[in-house]
Each structure stands twice: as structure tokens, then as C-alpha cells.
Amino acid sequence: MAILKSLPYMFANLNWEDLADIEARQKVVLLLPIGSTEAHGPHAPLSTDATISLEVCLMSAEKLARRNYKAFVLPPLSYAVTECASQFPGTISISPEVDTRLISDICLSLVGGGLKKICIFNSHFEPAHVQCIYEAIERVKEISGVGVAFTDITRKKYSSRLVDVFQMGESHADWYETSLLMAIDPSLINEEKRRVLPRLAINLVEKIFKQGLSKFKEFGMPGAYCGDPASATAEEGEMILERLSDFVIEDADGLILEKVTQSQRGLYGRQKRKESQ
Ligand SMILES: [Zn+2]
Numbered sequence: 001m002a003i004l005k006s007l008p009y010m011f012a013n014l015n016w017e018d019l020a021d022i023e024a025r026q027k028v029v030l031l032l033p034i035g036s037t038e039a040h041g042p043h044a045p046l047s048t049d050a051t052i053s054l055e056v057c058l059m060s061a062e063k064l065a066r067r068n069y070k071a072f073v074l075p076p077l078s079y080a081v082t083e084c085a086s087q088f089p090g091t092i093s094i095s096p097e098v099d100t101r102l103i104s105d106i107c108l109s110l111v112g113g114g115l116k117k118i119c120i121f122n123s124h125f126e127p128a129h130v131q132c133i134y135e136a137i138e139r140v141k142e143i144s145g146v147g148v149a150f151t152d153i154t155r156k157k158y159s160s161r162l163v164d165v166f167q168m169g170e171s172h173a174d175w176y177e178t179s180l181l182m183a184i185d186p187s188l189i190n191e192e193k194r195r196v197l198p199r200l201a202i203n204l205v206e207k208i209f210k211q212g213l214s215k216f217k218e219f220g221m222p223g224a225y226c227g228d229p230a231s232a233t234a235e236e237g238e239m240i241l242e243r244l245s246d247f248v249i250e251d252a253d254g255l256i257l258e259k260v261t262q263s264q265r266g267l268y269g270r271q272k273r274k275e276s277q
Helices: 022-027 048-066 096-112 127-144 175-184 191-195 204-210 234-256
Strands: 029-034 071-073 117-122 149-151
Touching (some): 029 048, 029 234, 048 071, 048 117, 048 175, 048 234, 096 117, 117 234, 127 149, 149 234, 175 234
Parallel strands (some): 029 071, 029 117
């Protein structure tokens, strides 16, 4: 808790008078980190996605502050549709309806209070969840007319500039996510377990979109990880964090200039989710 208090970019550390000036408020950029609470291998915590998103947003807010913009990081969302990992203890999944409403209600509440420059950063790539984010953004636009930015790194615009392993679809508790966590805080990783994990060449894109599978165990991921976490390094994690925060800055720039160009869904967000049973 003491750590959170010390972070100047945390929105929730402001008091309402800090936001009382309507003109100043309209210029504020808000970054919404989205993750999940779900199994991430035997070596990484349930909070992996939320931790990565929070760190990327904090780095982005700091970079924006250096350019004299006021940017704050909203309290991270740690609950999402996480059905792929539902066979593993500790995973918490919410329904797509709640996921969509949670994100859109938060944005609509902020917009109603004059805080209209919102950018989402997500690190939980389960397609059903990514679709909820797009649906939430569409709902905010329909109701308020305001465009929310979304740094969707599964979109080619970003993924083509990310490291090869991410593009291969081995993106769960893998080299990529593990390197990021090692850069953020190595104490989050169980090193003894990480070092001896065999590489699992499982392509999530293929399993989900081509084979129509929906659970990690069906994918051939009995430990809730894929890829090669044993080869992860903090140095590479630092490099990826820099790049991810630069992506957020690109979208934040669009908000500052009032040019939110998106709604073109990335691959993960493209498939319309099934209507609820
Ligand atoms: Zn993850």
C-alpha cells in the first residue's frame, strides 16, 4: 500500500479538488490498464497480465509528463473473461456481459465527468475478452459520442514491431510475458521452476482460430504456459516495456490531438462473441 501512495501517476491518489478545474480536467489523459487473474504457468503469478499493463501505463504516464502532459493511470482491471485457463485453480473468470459493461461503465462515468481522453492498454489476449473491449468502446461511442483509444498490440500495426516470439502466438506465460515480469520485479517469478521449464511450441492463434479449441489443457498446455519462459531475461523485458509504452504514447498523442482513429479490430477482437447461453 505504501508503494501505491508514492506513485504520482496513480489517478486514485488524486483528490477531487485536484480535478476541480474543468478546463484542466478536459486535457488530462487517462490510461486504463487491463489484465486478468489467471494461471500463468508454474513460475509466474496470477496477476501477470494486470502487472504488465499497470507497468506499461505507468511508464507511459511518466513519458507523457516529461512532455508536459497531465496523464494518470486508472486503477487496473484485474478481472476478465478467462475461460481458456478456467481448468487451473486461482483463475477468476467473469462473463462477457460483465466484462463489456465493466469497461464501458468506467469509461462512461469518466466521460460524464469531463474526463474524455481515455486510452486502454490490455495484456490479456483471450479473444473473447479482446472482443469485450471492442464492444465496450463501441458502447461508449454510441452512448456518449466519445472515442476511447485502445492500444491493441494484437493488431498488425503493433505486433509487426514486436518481437518474433509474440508474433508466433506463443504468448501465454512465455518468454515474452516472463521477460516483462523479470524486468518489472524479479521477485514475482519462481526462478527454480522457470529455469527448468521445457519449451512448448504451441501457437495460440492456431489453436483458437484454426482448431476452434478453447481450453489450455486441450491446447497441450498442462502447465498453463507455452513458448520458452526458461530463456526469458530482464534485459529483454526492459526493451519490450520501452516499446509497449511508446505504442501507448502514439495512441495518447491521437487523444491529445483529438484524432482517435480506430475501431478497426485486430485479429483477436474480430470474431463476434457467441450470444450468452
Ligand atoms: Zn498473460
